[in-house]
Amino acid sequence: MSPFTGTRRGGTAVAGASDTRADQARDAAVEAALGKLDLDAKARLLAGQDMWSLPELPEIGLASLVMSDGPIGVRGVRWTADDPSVALPSPTALAASWDPGLARRAGRLLAQEARRKGVHVLLAPTVNLHRSPLGGRHFEAYSEDPYLTGEIGTGYVLGVQDGGVGTTVKHFVANDAETDRFTVDNIVAPRPLRELYLAPFETIVANAHPWGIMAAYNQVNGSTMTEHRYLQNEVLRGEWGFDGYIVSDWLAARSTVGALLGGLDVAMPGPRTVYGEALAAAVRAGEAAESAVDEAVRNVLRLAARVGILDGAPAAVTEPPALIDGEALAREIARRSFVLVRNEVRDGHPALPIDPERTGTVALIGAAARDARVLGGGSAVVFPDHIVSPLDGLTAALPEGALTYSIGADPSGEVGPAEKGFELRAVCRAADGRVLGTASVPGGRVQWAGSDLPDGVTHDELHTIELTGSFTPRESGEHTFGTRGLGGFVLTVGGEVLFDGSEEPRAAGDPFEAFFGTPVERARAELVEGERVEVSLLHTVHKMPDAPIKAVALSLLHLGPRHDPDELIAEAVEAARTAGTAVVVVATTESVESEGFDRENLKLPGRQDDLVRAVAAVNPNTVVVVNTGSPVELPWREDVAAVLLSWFPGQEGGAALADVLLGAAEPGGRLPTTWPVALADVPVSATTPADGELHYTEGVFIGYRAWERAGASPAYPFGHGLGYTDWEYETIAATTSDARVRLRNAGVRTGREVVQIYLAPVDDTVDGAVDGAVDGAVERPARWLAGFASVEAGPGETVEVRIPLRRRAFEIWDEESGSWSFVPGAYEVQAGRSVADRRLSATVDARA
Numbered sequence: 001m002s003p004f005t006g007t008r009r010g011g012t013a014v015a016g017a018s019d020t021r022a023d024q025a026r027d028a029a030v031e032a033a034l035g036k037l038d039l040d041a042k043a044r045l046l047a048g049q050d051m052w053s054l055p056e057l058p059e060i061g062l063a064s065l066v067m068s069d070g071p072i073g074v075r076g077v078r079w080t081a082d083d084p085s086v087a088l089p090s091p092t093a094l095a096a097s098w099d100p101g102l103a104r105r106a107g108r109l110l111a112q113e114a115r116r117k118g119v120h121v122l123l124a125p126t127v128n129l130h131r132s133p134l135g136g137r138h139f140e141a142y143s144e145d146p147y148l149t150g151e152i153g154t155g156y157v158l159g160v161q162d163g164g165v166g167t168t169v170k171h172f173v174a175n176d177a178e179t180d181r182f183t184v185d186n187i188v189a190p191r192p193l194r195e196l197y198l199a200p201f202e203t204i205v206a207n208a209h210p211w212g213i214m215a216a217y218n219q220v221n222g223s224t225m226t227e228h229r230y231l232q233n234e235v236l237r238g239e240w241g242f243d244g245y246i247v248s249d250w251l252a253a254r255s256t257v258g259a260l261l262g263g264l265d266v267a268m269p270g271p272r273t274v275y276g277e278a279l280a281a282a283v284r285a286g287e288a289a290e291s292a293v294d295e296a297v298r299n300v301l302r303l304a305a306r307v308g309i310l311d312g313a314p315a316a317v318t319e320p321p322a323l324i325d326g327e328a329l330a331r332e333i334a335r336r337s338f339v340l341v342r343n344e345v346r347d348g349h350p351a352l353p354i355d356p357e358r359t360g361t362v363a364l365i366g367a368a369a370r371d372a373r374v375l376g377g378g379s380a381v382v383f384p385d386h387i388v389s390p391l392d393g394l395t396a397a398l399p400e401g402a403l404t405y406s407i408g409a410d411p412s413g414e415v416g417p418a419e420k421g422f423e424l425r426a427v428c429r430a431a432d433g434r435v436l437g438t439a440s441v442p443g444g445r446v447q448w449a450g451s452d453l454p455d456g457v458t459h460d461e462l463h464t465i466e467l468t469g470s471f472t473p474r475e476s477g478e479h480t481f482g483t484r485g486l487g488g489f490v491l492t493v494g495g496e497v498l499f500d501g502s503e504e505p506r507a508a509g510d511p512f513e514a515f516f517g518t519p520v521e522r523a524r525a526e527l528v529e530g531e532r533v534e535v536s537l538l539h540t541v542h543k544m545p546d547a548p549i550k551a552v553a554l555s556l557l558h559l560g561p562r563h564d565p566d567e568l569i570a571e572a573v574e575a576a577r578t579a580g581t582a583v584v585v586v587a588t589t590e591s592v593e594s595e596g597f598d599r600e601n602l603k604l605p606g607r608q609d610d611l612v613r614a615v616a617a618v619n620p621n622t623v624v625v626v627n628t629g630s631p632v633e634l635p636w637r638e639d640v641a642a643v644l645l646s647w648f649p650g651q652e653g654g655a656a657l658a659d660v661l662l663g664a665a666e667p668g669g670r671l672p673t674t675w676p677v678a679l680a681d682v683p684v685s686a687t688t689p690a691d692g693e694l695h696y697t698e699g700v701f702i703g704y705r706a707w708e709r710a711g712a713s714p715a716y717p718f719g720h721g722l723g724y725t726d727w728e729y730e731t732i733a734a735t736t737s738d739a740r741v742r743l744r745n746a747g748v749r750t751g752r753e754v755v756q757i758y759l760a761p762v763d764d765t766v767d768g769a770v771d772g773a774v775d776g777a778v779e780r781p782a783r784w785l786a787g788f789a790s791v792e793a794g795p796g797e798t799v800e801v802r803i804p805l806r807r808r809a810f811e812i813w814d815e816e817s818g819s820w821s822f823v824p825g826a827y828e829v830q831a832g833r834s835v836a837d838r839r840l841s842a843t844v845d846a847r848a
Contacts, residue, residue: 022314026305029313033060033301039290042297043280048270050450051549052077054300061311065304067168067247067268068117070124071140071156072375072650073382074110076117078452081383081442086113086326086651087375090629091126093337093647095142096669096721098754098788100155106333107159107167109324114165120307121166121212123379127153127200128176130630130673131702132685136178136598139376139629139648143672144703144718146196147785147809150203157208164317166307169204170214171249172225172236173197177687177694178598182252185219187695193220194813194820195700198231202240211244211303215264217252223262226253232263245299251548256282265296269450272548327652334649334656339669340722341715342643351581351623351641353663353724356402359580364394365408365572365615366608368587368627371420375648376629378595383442384651390585390625393654397662404579408572409565409611411604412589415482415519415557418444422535424469424556428454431463441467444537444556446485449549459543459550467537467556476529477561482521485554487542491522494533498523505542519557519591565607573614582619583661584612587627598687602633602679612636625657631675637715645669663724670721670754670834674704677715683707704835705781719785719834725751729839730798734829736810736846741831742800745793755831757787757803758838759810762826778812778823783830805829810846822848 037045041057049055049064056064069075073085086109088094094103114122126137130144142149157167174186174197188197204210213236216225225231226248236242245265253259253267256274260282267273282288301310308315343350354362372389375381394403418424424444428436437454444467453459471493473479481498483489491499499522506518527533537556576582586608592599603609616622616639623642626632627649637643644667646657659665676682683706684698701709704718725747733740739757760783787803807822814821824847832838 022316026302026313029305029310030298030301032312033062033310034294034297036060037297039280039283039293042293043283044276045300046266046279046293046296047273047276048266048268050271051269051452051551052450054266062301062304063309065121065300065307065309066119067121067123068114068119069379070110070122071126072380073384074113074117074119074122075382076119079447079449080439080445082440083117083383084385085117085382086330087382087384088330089334089337089650089653090139090376090648091142092139092629092672093649093669094156094333095148095152095672096337096339096647097333098148098670098672099336099790100151102333102336103152103155104159104162105324105329107156108162108321109326109329111160111163111165111320112324113326114160115163115320119165120309121168121303122160123168123170123214125153125156125167126170127204128171128174129196129200129702131176131696132687133602133631133673133676133679133682134599134685134687135176135630136593137376137378137595139593140378140380140595144674145672145785146199148672148788150200153200153204154208157204157210161208161211162317163320164307164315166211166244166303168212168214168247169201169210171216172201172213173216173231174220174696175216175218178596179687180689180692182217183219183692184689185222185693187221187693189696189699190815190818191813192696192700196702198235201236205236205240205242211306213242213244213246215246215248215252217249224254226264227255227258227262229262237263243299243302245303257288260288260292260296265299269549330650331652331656331659334646334653335659335665336668337647337649338656338660338667339645339671339720340642340667341645341671341675341720342637342640343722344641346620346641351621352644352661354581354623354661356398356662359621361402361404361579362394362398363404363406363572363575363579363582363619364391364585365406365576365582365611366585366587367407367410367412369583369585370405370407372653373587373589373627373648374650374653376593376595377590380595387651388654390583390654390657393656393658394583394661396655397658404575406572406575407563407568408584408615409568409607410563411587411606411608412559412591413562413606414589414591415480415521415559416590418471418556418558421472421474422469422556422558424467424535426454427466427468428457428462429464429466430461436461444558446555447551447553449551459552462541462552465539465541465552465554467539469535470532471535471558472532473527473529473560475561476527478524479527479561480521480524480559482519482557482559483537483555484519484557485517485539485542487554488540489522490536490538492534492536492538493523493525496525498525502540505544517553569607569611569614572611573618576615576619576622579619581621581623582615583623583625584615585625585627586612588629588632593629602631602676604632609635612640616640623661631673633676633678634715666724666751667721668723668752670719671716672718674707674714674718675716681712681714683710683712701781705784708782708835717834717836719754719756720836721754721834723751723753725749725795727751727753727833729831732829732831732840732842734842734844736805736844738805739787739803739829739831739842740800741803741840742798743791744798745795748795750792750794752790752792753833754788754790755801755803756785756834757805758783758830758832758835759786759805760828760830761823762828762843780812780823783835784809785835786829822846824848
């Protein structure tokens, strides 16, 4: 049951009468507008006019509706660093805060960013589950637990819609891996489908009333999601009462009639889609009813009315929330998300926070400490106007001379964006050599789709793009240059042509991979630190006449001088040997964690494990910062003094890291997903289909549920996280509707604690009959998360928190009756700091 009453609009609970009047006014405007449209206009409205927008229809006073990727920022319609965006920490980081209120504030900031960029709908949040740690977009989803995911997602959606901007909760549903994502058929039994994968969507629909849902690429139980009548029409709209629009993931819609009958409202992107002219023709041929088209148009017009772009319809939000300082909020979310999983006490002092007066100098080590990885790859990429690296943050926070820096180990070893030291612009020419237009290209990356071209440039006339400018190396040695994209390339550095050739299309199951191409090394050049050289990459555009999107994508890539790994590690060891504290930052790369592919293993790339071992061997005060979006193996974790997980921490990550390492703030995060010792220990890890199908044979046992069923111990359990103070759990009182927990800050500084409530059936008393609907015992997890809340207290202070328990926590999905069934009996209500650190319990007798 939702804690809110009345109808919800714009993310706020409002009086039923006044909001009903606004709803009625919007509905009237929608019906009036719908009545003025002919079949062709209606069919056109349901198809994207370009990569990111729907067409305007002046005859009904409808402006063009603009969508944009998220979820950590609002990129807008231009995929370029020349149009910067605030970059918040990754979704795994936001979920690690265990704070729906903080998620709501993040959403409000993103609404503010969307309005600034003329965006009406944000294509976020991603609420798929961490079924396997190998999932390529693991960093873009919140948690392995459906309840935590639903609560964080609810806060996020409420926040964005507080600002009058729509959300598109994705990817509906069971889109939990990237391998063969366009074709895979995920076979999921009804009970896990309901209890796990649908659950976050259901929670968000009930409690946040999202204005949009995105249909996923994959199939579920034999039907592609853009045509899934049962899940989209019967469950989402029918059972749950969803009244927003359903949009396809980009290029996911495959059938005109199938998609329409399956409940899909909008097919993106355009202009070549299964809707538009094809939809109008299908209706005229008697293959589809115009009434079904009307229903889809009604959903789109309702969205337009809510975001304020339909004449005569009052917008859902007329006064957005007060302006938010994006940098400050990004920094707060980062430090609230950092999870301290290990903090050894030696000589009466914990390793963290660092006291420079006591420990002396700090040796900062790691390539990612200088060139921070602040976000994951793929459609989640945005371009902030600045990034605070760990080196920047600690340099600013520590006294002069207190910090040294060493690379130690470079995790990449691959060509990447031409960023540091490059100044580039793009010159676009026609086949006859005429200059059509120019644009700046920070990072050496061109990604122009649809109408996103420089002024004066059209796809039909565009023949070549020259990236031209200069490069000032920051170190001497052999520099490697590369390209990404399809077509011809001529690479010139310092007046010398280093490469003249082409890259042809390759067969790829993912059309986006085929479009963007893969990074390729092309040439090397000896350059001198600080000496500026001219650089040019002349690209002959490869055009695909039958491509669904008119787009151009190419990149100039670069890699600095390769150094002997042993020498780099030796330099870092010498720096660490004489320092009071060694801080080693380890990280993944975009080739490891990104949309479009799943991970092959959980190992840190390069020689980073060797680096940590070598540093820890000479400095007992070694602190390791793990800069990844999802779990990695940490084979040295017991050999270092502290381990801090920083996720992908957003643009202010380095400043937040300095706050936490030096004790200005407490690490506030708790694990939203289980971290294993090794991939071999993970109970559920498969992401590769067999014969086109991926069977979810584990049922309801994923994440910590699966670990406990297997009787295995991970490196760090779900919910784990240390702070800079100690807590004593004193009392618990529970009923089937709530738990009241009293606890005391037993440490010496003010702190924050996340109180977690787990529900555990008492085996010998729980009735296996499930209201008489199921014969025999019901297999359930040993326990599951049923509630949580954050508390703050000063040293010695006692606080009490009340945590509601939902009826759903006592229910399972009964596959025979096709409904939710209450499971009566005795349950332990357990309160603790993680699923493995439960401090108090009370038994309740649950009766229907």
